Amino acid sequence: MNLMRLIALGLLFVLSGHALPAAEKSPMNIVLFLIDDLGWMDLGCQGSDYYRTPNIDQLAQDGVRFTDAYAACAVCSPTRAAILTGKYPARLLLTDWLPSGRWDPQAKLIEGRKLRGLPVEEFTLAEALQRAGYRTIHLGKWHLGSEPFCLPEHHGFDINVAGNAHGAPGQYFYPYQGNWKIPTTTHRARWHVLPDGDAGEYLTDRLTDEAVKLISETDGKPFFLYFPHYGVHTPLQAPKKLVAKYEGVTKAKRQGKAVYAAMVESIDQSVGRVMAALQQEGLADNTMVIFTSDNGGFYNATSNAPLRANKGAYYEGGIRVPLIVKWPGLATPGRVVDEPVISSDLYPTCLAAAGLSMLPSQHLDGVNLQPLLSETETLSREALFWHFPHYNQHPSSHPSSVIRKGDWKLIESFDPAAVELYNLKNDLSETTDLANQFPQRRKALLAELEAWRDEVDAERMRPNPNFSADSKSSR
Known part of the structure; x- marks a missing residue:
């Protein structure tokens, strides 16, 4: 059958009142950027007039920006576990960064037990997508365990680039050597993030090169690109030309180092390059892009103001993070949502984008954010929870549990023992403790927090029989 006859038959088919069969649309691709230690105020679209993030700001204009998004933990590994499992860290028994060392035998309280890697029994987001025919790619920081069972390839990723047990690269320039003293021991860990590279090569750029290459090799198969950057975690290192640009800003106008x-700008460039690659490959209109952080900004690098405190703490500066979701054809461009959401919600949201059924027995604590992306609906969930039965060295950090319900947030600290209550609508900076002014609300929220800890079987801290008031606490 020649071409002219095909065209004639097609016209006849349409004129007869029938439509030509539409080409079957391929499943939605998913790109998930997880930035390490990026603070809530560290983007232009979040209100910063210091950091230059035009590509991320454009992503916010093209998608939905959440003002009240939270990391599942104030330190990194538990948040990563929550994203990949859809569960609260307390439910997973993975509540501290890995490997954080032994608890201090002189501390007032014995820390809660914790796992040293993501359990293989968990059916991760990557496994769910892999089973549905997706090509699954892990690119960057893993920090959820090591050999023999706990690397990305053991949890549903077809490809693992640069993912290992460690939480930082050691060096951001090739050869990316790590040399780190293991806490509470006399031993050191040594590693290389990548086995090869060129002199002067910068890790953020190299990982982006890998991302662009992998996107170009998709060959029509749907893909899940999980891109947890090592940046902007310490050590603080960047190309000299970029550093000089900000050194030219007067100190009075700087938000951070x-x-x-x-x-931060190098991360923005990475986002821009990935978005350009999607456009070049004709995939931009069929790819959901998520951008978020694993906890608040590091105290010695940036200012989280007006939020109180920093990474490691359970005030807003430690757990409130940027979140942007671009879902072509569904998310209303430029929409801003103030509904409280959390890391665990990304699992069911990605399932929805992929057109897959929910897995409620897996993502027990995650809620599909799809209704918030284009409508004025709210979620049926009443509260968010955190539990951190550990000590750490970050300023303003205490072992504690937290509940946020509506505008109210209660923090129960275990050492020192205290209860704080804040109204975030009226006091975003958590400057006025209302616990004594609203005793009934305090009581009700404490009861709800305790009931949640029972439900998830959260590890409790216990009095340390070896503690002496004359000895030093680990804090």
């Missing part, structure tokens, strides 16, 4: 600002 010049080198940190350069690291």
Whole structure:
């Protein structure tokens, strides 16, 4: 059958009142950027006039920005576990960064037990997508365990680039050597993030090169690109030209260190390059892009103001993070949502984008955010929870549990023992403790927090029989 006859038959088919069969649309691709230690105020679209993030700001204009998004933990590994499992860290028994060392035998309380890797029994987001025919790619920081069972390839990723047990690269420039003293021991860990590279090569750029290459090799198969950057975690290192750009800003106008600002801009460039690659490959209109952080900004790198405190703490500066979701054809461009959401919600949201059924027995604590992306609906969930039965060295950090319900947030600290209550609508900076002014609300929220800890079987801290008031606490 020649071409002219095909065209004639097609016209006849349409004129007869029938439509030509539409080409079957391929499943939605998913790109998930997880930035390490990026603070809530570290983007232009979040209100910063210091950090230069035009590509991320454009992503926010093209998608939905959440103002009240939270990391599942104030430190990194538990948040990563929550994203990949859809569960609260307390339910997973994975509540601290890995490997954080032994608890201090002189501390007032014995820390809660914790796992040293993501359990293989968990059916991760990557496994769910892999089973549905997706090509699954892990690119960057893993920090959820090591050999023999706990690397990305053991949890549903077809490809693992640069993912290992460690939480930082050691060096951001090739050869990316790590040399780290293991806490509470006399031993050191040594590693290389990548086995090869060129002199002067910068890790953020190299990982982006890998991302662009992998996107170009998809060959029509749907893909899940999980891109947890090592940046902007310490050590604070960036290309000299970028650093010089921010060193030219007067100190009075700086929100953070010049080198940190350069690291933020390098992440923005990475996002821009990935978005350009999607456009070039004709995939931009069929790819959901998520951008978020694993906890608040590091105290020695950036200012989280107006939020209180920093990474490691359970005030807003430690757990409130940026979140942007671009879902072509569904998410209303430029929409801003103030509904409280959390890391665990990304699992069911990605399932929805892929056109897959929910897995409620797996993502027990995650809620599909799809209704918030284009409508004025709210979620049926009443509260968010955190539990951190550990000590750490970050300023303003205490072992504690937290509940946020509506505008109210209660923090129960275990050492020192205290209860704080804040109204975030009226007091975003958590400057006024209302626990004594609203005793009934305090009581009700404490009861709800305790009931949640029972439900998830959260590890409790216990009095340390070896503690002496004359000895030093680990804090």
